[in-house]
Amino acid sequence: MELHDSTATISVGGAMREVDVSLIEEPRLGDHVLVHAGFAIHKWDQSEVEEFQAIRAAMDLREAIA
Amino acid sequence: MKAMVQNIAQLSQRVGHDVKFMEVCGTHTMATFRSGLRQLLPVSVRLVSGPGCPVCVTDPSYLDAAIELCGRPNIIIATFGDLVRVPGTDTSLEQERAAGANVRIVYSPNDALMLARESPSKKVVFLGVGFETTAPTIAWAIWRAARDDVQNFSVLCAHKTMPQAMDALLRDKELKIDGFLCPGHVSVITGAHIYRFICERYRIPCVVSGFESWDILKSIELLLRQLAEGRAEVENEYSRSVNERGNEAAQRLMAEVFEPCDTVWRGIGIIPGSGLAIRDKYACFDATKALGVTFPEAHVNPLCRCGSVLRGAASPPDCRLFGHPCSPTHPIGPCMVSGEGVCAAYYKYEGVAA
Numbered sequence: 001m002e003l004h005d006s007t008a009t010i011s012v013g014g015a016m017r018e019v020d021v022s023l024i025e026e027p028r029l030g031d032h033v034l035v036h037a038g039f040a041i042h043k044w045d046q047s048e049v050e051e052f053q054a055i056r057a058a059m060d061l062r063e064a065i066a
Numbered sequence: 067m068k069a070m071v072q073n074i075a076q077l078s079q080r081v082g083h084d085v086k087f088m089e090v091c092g093t094h095t096m097a098t099f100r101s102g103l104r105q106l107l108p109v110s111v112r113l114v115s116g117p118g119c120p121v122c123v124t125d126p127s128y129l130d131a132a133i134e135l136c137g138r139p140n141i142i143i144a145t146f147g148d149l150v151r152v153p154g155t156d157t158s159l160e161q162e163r164a165a166g167a168n169v170r171i172v173y174s175p176n177d178a179l180m181l182a183r184e185s186p187s188k189k190v191v192f193l194g195v196g197f198e199t200t201a202p203t204i205a206w207a208i209w210r211a212a213r214d215d216v217q218n219f220s221v222l223c224a225h226k227t228m229p230q231a232m233d234a235l236l237r238d239k240e241l242k243i244d245g246f247l248c249p250g251h252v253s254v255i256t257g258a259h260i261y262r263f264i265c266e267r268y269r270i271p272c273v274v275s276g277f278e279s280w281d282i283l284k285s286i287e288l289l290l291r292q293l294a295e296g297r298a299e300v301e302n303e304y305s306r307s308v309n310e311r312g313n314e315a316a317q318r319l320m321a322e323v324f325e326p327c328d329t330v331w332r333g334i335g336i337i338p339g340s341g342l343a344i345r346d347k348y349a350c351f352d353a354t355k356a357l358g359v360t361f362p363e364a365h366v367n368p369l370c371r372c373g374s375v376l377r378g379a380a381s382p383p384d385c386r387l388f389g390h391p392c393s394p395t396h397p398i399g400p401c402m403v404s405g406e407g408v409c410a411a412y413y414k415y416e417g418v419a420a
Contacts, residue, residue, distance in 0.1 A: 020174070020203075020206070022206055022315075023202055023206065023313060023315055023316045023319070025315060034251075034254065036199050036200065036203065036251060037146070037173070037174050037175065037196075037199075037200050037203045038173050038174020038175070038176055038177065038203065039174065039176075039202070039206070041199065041202075041251070041254055041255065041313060041316065042313065044306060044307070048306035051306045055278050056278070058067060058280055059067060059278055
């Protein structure tokens with residue numbers, strides 16, 4: 001959303017939050033990041049984002065016990 | 067999901083005996099209870115929780131030291147939320163705050179550093195508790211404080227590292243763990259390679275797992291498949307976030323600020339090399355040195371079985387205090403306080419026997 005030096009404003013489920021991006025390499029606007037204790041600790045590439053979305057879509061425990 | 071549940075059932079038959087898998091991470095513990103996936107597993111597959119809740123494994127003497135500190139003049143204690151409710155010998159940080167102590171809950175170590183910058187007449191002490199996932203964020207705050215000469219900031223450091231604790235559990239022959247669900251977010255920082263010694267030395271399978279129900283079921287399936295095929299390897303189910311080498315920038319920062327030390331784990335005791343101490347180079351940001359903090363022997367309720375629960379040697383209902391009188395509103399042990407604590411998870415999702 002925004003990037004200033006070591007700080008980025010990111011969207012977490014629609015809510016805006018400031019995180020420190022000092023622990024990841026070459027942060028860019030549009031990156032998807034994993035956040036812990038106010039720090040981005042990992043940058044997901046597009047295939048990793050798609051894997052996560054596919055897992056979310058496949059998750060339905062009701063189906064698993066049907 | 068259904069296919070995975072079926073695979074797990076078939077593989078557990080192929081294995082042919084009861085198995086006990088330890089989910090080392092507190093976030094995994096909470097996820098397995100919240101999703102209800104424990105009910106989807108065959109009776110022969112048992113999940114036990116390990117020492118992966120940072121607040122839970124913190125020795126009560128550390129809490130007593132933090133409580134003593136917060137009673138001193140001009141001290142602000144900054145901490146993550148869970149720690150304030152854990153009882154020490156006589157009181158908790160929450161009770162001290164209600165009585166007027168300056169205890170602030172922060173979301174990030176950076177918030178504590180900011181608080182120090184904004185409060186030059188106070189000394190801000192951040193309670194550094196957590197594993198390899200959290201340690202780099204605190205290393206960063208210390209490094210930044212040194213760079214910017216923020217002299218009124220320090221850390222009371224009780225960081226711990228996971229592989230040594232897993233090793234200590236495996237030396238305990240009573241536990242008999244058949245496989246580890248390895249902590250995903252620790253592994254983001256360390257890389258998946260840190261568990262290799264478990265496979266090589268103990269012939270026990272390890273799977274680094276993500277936190278969705280799908281991830282955890284898949285990881286259980288992978289563990290069972292290894293057992294069925296007689297393999298003991300590190301597999302990485304959480305490859306979307308974890309690689310072999312980990313976050314090297316974070317590792318470099320940790321190595322710059324911290325050095326390994328022996329440390330006490332609640333319920334386990336002293337594990338050599340399993341802690342992180344602040345290096346002498348940054349001694350002025352080490353609260354034990356800058357403020358002369360000591361760790362007197364603590365006394366906790368002798369009936370509390372958090373120690374056994376944290377080793378996977380007891381379940382919450384095995385504790386006489388569980389439910390009555392120990393509950394999330396009146397916690398006696400740390401496992402009932404933390405959002406990652408197994409007693410809190412059990413209380414919330416399994417309930418208390420009448």
